[in-house]
Amino acid sequence: MAKGIIYLMTTVVSGLIKIGKTGNDQFENRMRVLESNGYANITGLKREFAIEVDGYDDKEKLIHDIFSKSRIADTELFALDIEIAKSLLASLDGKQIYPKDKSKKEVFKESTEEIKLKADGGFIPDGKYVLNRTIKDFGKVEGKATVKDGVFTVLKGSLCGNTEKGYIPSIRRNTTIKDNILQEDIVCMNPSSAGWIVIGKSNNGWVEWKDSQGNSIKNYRDKEK
Numbered sequence: 007m008a009k010g011i012i013y014l015m016t017t018v019v020s021g022l023i024k025i026g027k028t029g030n031d032q033f034e035n036r037m038r039v040l041e042s043n044g045y046a047n048i049t050g051l052k053r054e055f056a057i058e059v060d061g062y063d064d065k066e067k068l069i070h071d072i073f074s075k076s077r078i079a080d081t082e083l084f085a086l087d088i089e090i091a092k093s094l095l096a097s098l099d100g101k102q103i104y105p106k107d108k109s110k111k112e113v114f115k116e117s118t119e120e121i122k123l124k125a126d127g128g129f130i131p132d133g134k135y136v137l138n139r140t141i142k143d144f145g146k147v148e149g150k151a152t153v154k155d156g157v158f159t160v161l162k163g164s165l166c167g168n169t170e171k172g173y174i175p176s177i178r179r180n181t182t183i184k185d186n187i188l189q190e191d192i193v194c195m196n197p198s199s200a201g202w203i204v205i206g207k208s209n210n211g212w213v214e215w216k217d218s219q220g221n222s223i224k225n226y227r228d229k230e231k
Contacts, residue, residue: 010062011103012069014091015040017083018050023091025073026082027066030058033103046081055092055113059100069094087124093117116173123175126196128212128227130158135215135223137204141167149204151215157193160200164188167206178202197223 011033015024024045028036033056040051059065070077072094076086084091096102096114105113130153137149148165151158166183177199182189194200197211205214212224 007061008063009058009060011056011058012062012066012095012098013037013056013104014054014088014095015051016054016088017045017048017052019048021085021087022048022078023054023084023086023088024048024051024082025066025069025084025091027062046078046083048083053104054088055095055102056104057095057098057100057102057110059098065098087121089117089120089124093121119173120175123199123202124195126198126211128196130156130197130223130226133217135217137201137211137214137216139205139214141205144168147204147206149200149215151194151200158195158197158200160188160192160194160203162188162191164204166204169206175199175202178206 010027010029012025012027013033015026017024024040037053041053044051069091070082073084073086073091076084078085093114096110096117102110102113108116132154133152135151135153137151138146140146144167146165147167150161150164152161153159164187166186166188168186169178177192177194181192181203188203192203194203197215198209199211201209201211201214212227213222215223217223
């Protein structure tokens with residue numbers, strides 16, 4: 007079976023990814039072309055993961071079939087969470103081509119952690135919330151947040167802790183924090199994501215965030231409006 011590379015790319019459209027294939031000796035050129043020119047009228051493509059596998063034609067077809075319900079017409083674009091696709095590709099036998107600074111095991115673990123974090127949902131009533139905690143070797147963190155129409159937003163000016171080594175979710179990696187102060191309002195998918203921004207490490211946001219009466223918002227979890 008012929009060897010080749012299956013790759014994943016994000017696009018300028020949030021939640022829209024490209025799943026494609028290329029020959030071993032064409033990967034870098036293919037990435038440059040796509041990142042420069044876009045694909046199917048979609049721009050802002052950025053490489054996220056690539057793996058060399060045996061029978062890459064058949065494996066790409068299989069992956070396209072698995073995600074067929076998310077496929078956009080007859081393109082290689084999919085309305086799909088990049089972490090779901092990445093965790094699948096990282097589980098394949100083969101040599102990881104990109105990224106080069108992480109192993110397949112690390113990529114798979116980080117992707118599954120991101121998926122779990124995004125799935126951590128539940129109802130929170132509109133209002134103001136705070137997170138106050140003392141972190142060893144750092145000191146106090148003080149987070150402020152609001153919920154409006156179900157949207158959880160950590161507020162600019164929150165005092166945030168340092169991150170640990172190892173896995174750091176994308177929402178924290180992509181957040182602007184200077185001198186431990188959050189520089190912008192950040193919309194979060196759930197309280198634990200918001201907790202990552204403020205605390206800088208894994209947490210149970212349903213316990214960490216409190217309402218104006220000092221009650222953990224876990225009291226609201228899974229309750230209906």
